[in-house]
Amino acid sequence: MSQKKVLVGGAGGFIGGHLVRRLKSEGFWVRGVDIKKHEFTESSADEFIQADLRDPQVVKAVVDGIDDVYQLAADMGGAGYIFTGEHDANVMHNSATINLNVVEYGREAGVKRFFYSSSACIYPAYNQEDPDNPKCSEDSAYPAAPDSEYGWEKLFSERLYLSYMRNYGLHVRVARFHNIFGPEGTWRGGREKSPAAMCRKVATTPEGGSIEVWGDGKQTRSFLYVDECVEAIRRMMDGPFEGPLNIGSEEMVSINQLAKLVMDIAGKPLAIKNVPGPLGVRGRNSDNHLIREKLQWEPSQPLRTGLEKTYAWIADQVQKVQAEEGELAAKA
Ligand code: NAD
Ligand code: GDD
Missing domain, CATH: 3.40.50.720 (NAD(P)-binding Rossmann-like Domain)
Structure with missing residues (x-):
């Protein structure tokens, strides 16, 4: 063939x-x-x-x-x-x-x-x-x-x-x-999604500092x-x-929970400042009944496992950008 x-x-x-x-x-x-x-x-x-x-x-x-x-x-x-x-x-x-x-x-x-x-x-x-x-x-x-x-x-x-x-x-x-989400995804510049944004914010914030999370942080996603x-x-x-x-995944979390999970992975307990920002829907979670039934597919690993790999990749990107373009370039 x-x-x-x-x-x-x-x-x-x-x-x-x-x-x-x-x-x-x-x-x-x-x-x-x-x-x-x-x-x-x-x-x-x-x-x-x-x-x-x-x-x-x-x-x-x-x-x-x-x-x-x-x-x-x-x-x-x-x-x-x-x-x-x-x-x-x-x-x-x-x-x-x-x-x-x-x-x-x-x-x-x-x-x-x-x-x-x-x-x-x-x-x-x-x-x-x-x-x-x-x-x-x-x-x-x-x-x-x-x-x-x-x-x-x-x-x-x-x-x-x-x-x-x-x-x-x-x-x-x-x-x-x-x-x-995952490595090699957009992590700065305005098109990044919340997992990459949380990783970037945690990686660029010194111990004892705080990160901004849009909305009250109680909105949910998977x-x-x-x-x-x-x-x-x-x-x-x-x-x-x-x-x-x-x-998608059915492991729904609030955005503040997502931020805390990233801090835990990074070993950096930071404060969260909830600020106004673009929000989208209040809650969203995948419903995998149909794909499980039709294709016998469901995610094989928890959110934390993927986030650990993503955080490691973004923290590395942050270091490279800080070295090549300066501190500010890695922040937004
Ligand atoms: P991405 O932005 O990284 O990839 C999209 C690519 O399309 C970009 O590289 C961009 O340069 C290219 N593109 C845009 N306009 C083009 C044009 N005129 N000609 C040729 N290429 C063009 O996004 P992604 O996260 O890899 O998403 C891939 C697809 O999945 C998109 O259709 C997106 O809407 C969809 N999607 C993604 C997500 C997600 O969470 N990542 C969620 C829902 C749907
Ligand atoms: N991006 C981002 N950056 N979102 C933040 C931030 C931040 O710094 N802080 C809090 N959030 C909140 C947003 O306000 C939103 O309520 C929630 O996190 C999720 O935002 P995103 O991850 O950016 O996008 P989304 O889940 O609303 O939509 C994404 O997923 C869709 C599919 O489920 C987008 O990528 C869409 O393009 C995609 O189709």
Whole structure:
């Protein structure tokens, strides 16, 4: 059998970079595409193309000869990026254009299998108001009421890929990621999510100091380590289930608990200052009933194990940046 050729959109990003490494280890021929090079590592792709997937000519070229597409490219970030409202137009335009191009020109080129990375942000805000009891089962997506334009674009693109599946007989898999974290993820600059932000703040704060946590810190989330996410992506792509599936952890914690866990890992008991900031939904937790039933997948390790690896990596990055760019550069 000839070697299968796969395309990873967003290969220069966090999850895309890890996914390329996994696909290579499984023996695929991999073409990675991203508008930027990976910030932290050399790409393991056989071919890495730095180009803009909003450009139809680029997309027509990169899907040529490809069997499977993993579409992870998006204009995205954590609460500090998607909940301020300042980037709404770009998020909607950039990500929707990428998806419209990839699925249409991919289909024209004969790509048969697509994986699309959607988000827990598609779930209705009205089901995520109680921090102790959020509802995020796959069948609760409608009536739709995502709390951000980022979530609305993800919902639109889910529907886009699923309509291509129905009308053109393509193999489509849609995953709803719940806050994925790990080494080689964005940890500063404004797009970082709370796990990386907490690690950075703890690593840059001297003993006896305090760190800022947005909101009252009682808002809840669950976090999934990136290796677990990549394992679930691969099972989904090759598995039989056609509907959207959550890929997340059910180990829900408050953000203040997350901050304290990071301090414990670092061996640095700091004070927490809860300050105003962009918040998003009040509570969110993955619901893994369906993915357990359909793919026999669930996370294999607790939050703490992944956070230990992530903290070690971010503390190392902080030291490097402090040495090369100065103390302030590592702080924000
Ligand atoms: P990321 O920002 O690290 O990766 C996305 C990549 O897409 C970036 O490298 C970016 O440069 C690239 N990109 C953006 N615009 C592009 C364009 N026009 N052309 C080519 N490349 C472009 O984010 P990630 O955390 O690796 O997320 C991967 C996917 O998973 C995204 O679609 C994201 O929305 C989704 N997702 C992630 C999480 C999470 O917690 N990380 C949660 C839910 C959904
Ligand atoms: N980023 C960040 N930085 N968040 C903080 C901070 C901080 O310093 N302090 C407190 N928080 C709080 C936020 O206010 C929010 O209430 C909570 O931590 C979680 O924020 P994030 O981790 O940034 O994002 P999210 O969980 O709301 O959304 C993320 O996950 C979605 C999938 O579950 C984003 O990455 C989305 O893009 C993603 O789709």
